[in-house]
Amino acid sequence: MSTQRFTYTYAHERQVAIEAVVKACRLCRAIQSNLTAEHKISKADTSPVTVADFGSQALIVSHLLRAFLQDAIVGEESATLLRQPEQASLKAHVVNLVNRIDPHLNETEMLDAIDYGAQTCDFTQRYWTLDPIDGTKGFLRGDQYAVALALIEHGEPVVGVLGCPNLLLNPAQPEQGQGCLLTAVKGQGAAIYTLEGTRTHSISVAPVSEPSQARFCDSVEAAHASHAEHAKIAELLGITTPSYRIDSQCKYAIVARGEASIYLRISPTPNYRSWIWDHAAGTIVVQEAGGKVTDMDGYPLDFSLGRKLFKNSGVIATNGLLHEIVLGAIRQMIKRR
Numbered sequence: 145m146s147t148q149r150f151t152y153t154y155a156h157e158r159q160v161a162i163e164a165v166v167k168a169c170r171l172c173r174a175i176q177s178n179l180t181a182e183h184k185i186s187k188a189d190t191s192p193v194t195v196a197d198f199g200s201q202a203l204i205v206s207h208l209l210r211a212f213l214q215d216a217i218v219g220e221e222s223a224t225l226l227r228q229p230e231q232a233s234l235k236a237h238v239v240n241l242v243n244r245i246d247p248h249l250n251e252t253e254m255l256d257a258i259d260y261g262a263q264t265c266d267f268t269q270r271y272w273t274l275d276p277i278d279g280t281k282g283f284l285r286g287d288q289y290a291v292a293l294a295l296i297e298h299g300e301p302v303v304g305v306l307g308c309p310n311l312l313l314n315p316a317q318p319e320q321g322q323g324c325l326l327t328a329v330k331g332q333g334a335a336i337y338t339l340e341g342t343r344t345h346s347i348s349v350a351p352v353s354e355p356s357q358a359r360f361c362d363s364v365e366a367a368h369a370s371h372a373e374h375a376k377i378a379e380l381l382g383i384t385t386p387s388y389r390i391d392s393q394c395k396y397a398i399v400a401r402g403e404a405s406i407y408l409r410i411s412p413t414p415n416y417r418s419w420i421w422d423h424a425a426g427t428i429v430v431q432e433a434g435g436k437v438t439d440m441d442g443y444p445l446d447f448s449l450g451r452k453l454f455k456n457s458g459v460i461a462t463n464g465l466l467h468e469i470v471l472g473a474i475r476q477m478i479k480r481r
């Protein structure tokens with residue numbers, strides 16, 4: 145009698161996650177093309193948030209919960225602000241915009257869905273993590289942003305979906321237009337989908353092994369990453385091409401499909417620890433495209449500790465071939481600090 149080993153494929157998780165991100169991208173696109181000052185507010189920590197961030201979290205959480213009622217979801221936003229009486233018109237605005245995508249959600253369900261994502265959970269077990277808009281500053285500038293959703297099991301991403309509404313579907317064929325979705329499942333590779341959720345092609349990192357030939361990318365916002373230290377690392381590697389500056393987890397997307405081979409994210413404040421949702425989906429997309437993601441000391445990102453990557457400083461993503469040499473350049477740069 146043959147013994148058959150059962151391998152879990154996450155097919156249902158991936159499909160539901162794609163559907164959720166497709167809905168959120170439709171909302172974000174519609175809002176970005178019509179942005180006015182009333183769409184934007186400042187959170188208590190002074191970082192920006194928009195009606196699209198709230199709406200995206202409401203759509204994605206409610207969609208996920210219809211399929212996976214038992215699952216924990218950890219999202220960036222909460223509905224606290226929207227529940228304040230003086231924010232009634234902002235709340236009405238969110239409800240109106242979300243209803244254009246999902247007419248079945250009422251106001252209470254929307255607020256509850258957003259707050260479902262604000263709860264805590266056992267981070268060592270299965271949970272989803274969501275950045276409803278990553279790169280809100282880019283979104284507000286009219287530039288790049290991403291809708292980032294990942295399923296975590298035992299501290300590592302196993303499914304990732306990155307919606308990138310302003311990224312070319314296929315850089316080799318720009319006429320195919322802007323907007324794509326990247327997905328990855330652990331052990332199954334990474335692929336590009338249209339923004340409507342149709343698979344187009346699988347992707348892999350660039351086979352660059354000579355560091356001076358590599359293109360690197362980093363944040364547009366100087367407050368998020370040390371441009372000066374990135375420039376020193378690039379110099380140590382012999383890279384003369386300027387950095388590809390792009391907001392959000394689109395950086396992971398461009399490394400995953402070979403448009404850059406190194407993503408540097410060294411914080412200007414050494415004690416800064418990243419939010420899990422800023423890296424979960426991007427990490428698995430790059431890994432499944434053949435690349436590698438670690439912190440600046442070479443340790444894997446540990447998603448089992450809470451809402452932040454408490455044990456990881458900085459994030460480095462590469463095509464894999466260049467990883468050790470980049471970590472070596474970082475060590476050299478640190479010695480000279």
Ligand SMILES: Nc1ncnc2c1ncn2[C@@H]1O[C@H](COP(=O)(O)O)[C@@H](OP(=O)(O)O)[C@H]1O
Pocket residue numbers: 191220275277278279280281282363364365367368369390391392393411412413416419422
């Ligand atoms: N001082 C800081 N250092 C590093 N990252 C920061 C930061 N302040 C904010 N961020 C994060 O940077 C993310 C955007 O990254 P990028 O610079 O790659 O576009 C933000 O995500 P949100 O836009 O979801 O809030 C936010 O979580």
Ligand SMILES: [Mg+2]
Pocket residue numbers: 191192220280
């Ligand atoms: Mg934010």
Ligand SMILES: [Mg+2]
Pocket residue numbers: 275277278279421422
């Ligand atoms: Mg973010």
Ligand SMILES: [Mg+2]
Pocket residue numbers: 197220275276277278279280
């Ligand atoms: Mg965000």
